Amino acid sequence: MSRKPYHREMSKTTWFLKQSRYQHYMLHEISSIFVAIYVGVLIVGLFRLAQGPDAWAGWLAAVTSPIGVIFHIIVFIFAIIHTTSWFKAVPQAMRIQRGEEIVPGKLIIGAHYGVWAAVSVVVLLVAGVA
Amino acid sequence: MARSAKAVPWFVFAAGGTVIAFILPVMVFVTGLAPAIGLFGDALSYETMHAFVSNWLIKLILLGIIGLAAWHAAHRLRVCAHDFGIRADGPVSIAVYGLAGIATLLTIIALLMI
Amino acid sequence: MSQRTMELEVMRYRPEMDDKPFFQTYSVPCEEEWVVLDALNYVKDEMDRTLSYRWSCHMFVCGSCGMVINGEPKLACKAFLRDYDGKIRIEPLHNFPIERDLVIVQDDFIEKLESVKPYIIPKQEKPLSEGEYLQTPAQLKAYKQYSMCMNCLLCYSACPQYGLEEKFVGPAALALAHRYNMDSRDVGRSAREHVVASHDGIWACSFVGACSQVCPKDVDPAGAIQQVKFSSAVDYLTSFLPGGKR
Numbered sequence: 389m390s391r392k393p394y395h396r397e398m399s400k401t402t403w404f405l406k407q408s409r410y411q412h413y414m415l416h417e418i419s420s421i422f423v424a425i426y427v428g429v430l431i432v433g434l435f436r437l438a439q440g441p442d443a444w445a446g447w448l449a450a451v452t453s454p455i456g457v458i459f460h461i462i463v464f465i466f467a468i469i470h471t472t473s474w475f476k477a478v479p480q481a482m483r484i485q486r487g488e489e490i491v492p493g494k495l496i497i498g499a500h501y502g503v504w505a506a507v508s509v510v511v512l513l514v515a516g517v518a
Numbered sequence: 519m520a521r522s523a524k525a526v527p528w529f530v531f532a533a534g535g536t537v538i539a540f541i542l543p544v545m546v547f548v549t550g551l552a553p554a555i556g557l558f559g560d561a562l563s564y565e566t567m568h569a570f571v572s573n574w575l576i577k578l579i580l581l582g583i584i585g586l587a588a589w590h591a592a593h594r595l596r597v598c599a600h601d602f603g604i605r606a607d608g609p610v611s612i613a614v615y616g617l618a619g620i621a622t623l624l625t626i627i628a629l630l631m632i
Numbered sequence: 633m634s635q636r637t638m639e640l641e642v643m644r645y646r647p648e649m650d651d652k653p654f655f656q657t658y659s660v661p662c663e664e665e666w667v668v669l670d671a672l673n674y675v676k677d678e679m680d681r682t683l684s685y686r687w688s689c690h691m692f693v694c695g696s697c698g699m700v701i702n703g704e705p706k707l708a709c710k711a712f713l714r715d716y717d718g719k720i721r722i723e724p725l726h727n728f729p730i731e732r733d734l735v736i737v738q739d740d741f742i743e744k745l746e747s748v749k750p751y752i753i754p755k756q757e758k759p760l761s762e763g764e765y766l767q768t769p770a771q772l773k774a775y776k777q778y779s780m781c782m783n784c785l786l787c788y789s790a791c792p793q794y795g796l797e798e799k800f801v802g803p804a805a806l807a808l809a810h811r812y813n814m815d816s817r818d819v820g821r822s823a824r825e826h827v828v829a830s831h832d833g834i835w836a837c838s839f840v841g842a843c844s845q846v847c848p849k850d851v852d853p854a855g856a857i858q859q860v861k862f863s864s865a866v867d868y869l870t871s872f873l874p875g876g877k878r
Contacts, residue, residue: 424592516561526869
């Protein structure tokens with residue numbers, strides 16, 4: 389009896405377009421591109437801060453320009469995508485057993501959002517009173 | 519098969535991902551969205567920002583956030599490259615982790631200058 | 633009991649006569665309570681005896697009848713016809729070579745399963761006369777979820793990393809390694825590490841999570857792998873400290 393198993397090939401470059409779950413995965417993966425660019429923007433900002441008021445004003449103007457705002461909106465959207473996908477994954481990665489029960493995922497996720505809200509409020513307050 | 523050293527960048531990736539999950543949205547809001555609608559104008563003035571960042575604790579926190587964010591993004595970009603079909607994991611790793619290292623170094627230098 | 637005719641578009645492949653797979657359509661009169669497996673059995677019994685596919689328990693505990701139904705990896709015995717419109721496309725599980733029709737070659741998985749030592753490695757072999765191992769409900773809870781895996785391979789079909797890199801040990805094998813690592817009767821974690829913590833083990837996983845989404849037994853292999861990443865990373869880092877094992 390001759391066997392001739394058939395191998396179906398998977399596209400190495402477009403596989404993630406084939407299903408919505410793969411598209412979702414790619415969406416939070418590419419958030420890293422925008423995080424990287426934003427990190428670059430922040431580092432430039434720190435250098436401009438070190439170089440004096442005029443340099444800093446230049447950076448601030450660029451960041452608040454129309455292009456700067458659009459860039460920030462995009463980064464913000466991807467930051468939210470990262471936060472929501474990250475928090476959703478935490479109960480899977482961090483399985484906490486208390487006695488005979490596993491701590492419910494919703495509780496863990498809720499706690500994370502609670503901390504996120506608290507941290508955000510603190511930063512906003514510090515920025516507000518500065 | 520030996521134990522993979524991928525454990526190390528992954529650990530930093532996980533730490534960085536956790537930190538930016540909590541702090542990135544509000545940071546982006548403060549640096550880019552709020553000033554556009556007229557909020558926090560005083561906070562972002564040169565005098566206030568310079569005084570704020572001159573504090574050593576703030577410097578450490580900023581280095582932590584920026585450094586971890588850079589290494590998190592680097593590792594994720596390495597995985598992304600693989601997912602997009604780019605199979606040169608060695609050169610890609612050197613490129614992304616190299617950039618993260620440079621970013622960390624530059625952050626330290628800038629913070630020391632303030 | 634009402635009937636409706638469903639169109640089954642089934643992938644065929646006969647190695648002795650076909651160069652590549654093709655789709656064959658069967659019009660099947662179906663009862664409303666049927667699952668896809670019932671429709672396939674009707675085809676084989678009444679219409680086309682040459683159709684080949686694996687099945688056994690017909691109650692989603694054996695894991696034999698995994699296939700891709702309308703693009704989604706499912707068990708044919710758990711895919712209820714009432715959830716589908718008139719046309720159903722059935723293919724063999726992705727990422728495995730096709731042996732014939734809906735039958736895939738599982739050898740790669742079997743090798744990987746064997747490589748993670750999926751059995752209790754006790755501290756000391758206990759003779760039967762010493763009695764059974766005792767385990768509290770809490771100790772059972774620690775691994776029970778991962779013991780529910782029935783090797784149905786839906787997770788391998790869904791996993792894009794397995795599709796991209798066949799050397800990846802894969803979700804089920806790694807979840808089963810975790811099942812034994814978490815068992816209080818087992819001390820074999822370091823014996824499994826050289827496969828589990830290798831480049832093609834947990835570190836080839838990028839937490840797409842598709843495996844856990846398609847698992848018919850809620851094993852959550854993605855979660856298992858991330859948990860192993862944490863403990864492995866800690867192991868790896870602490871192995872460099874004095875007294876750490878390498």
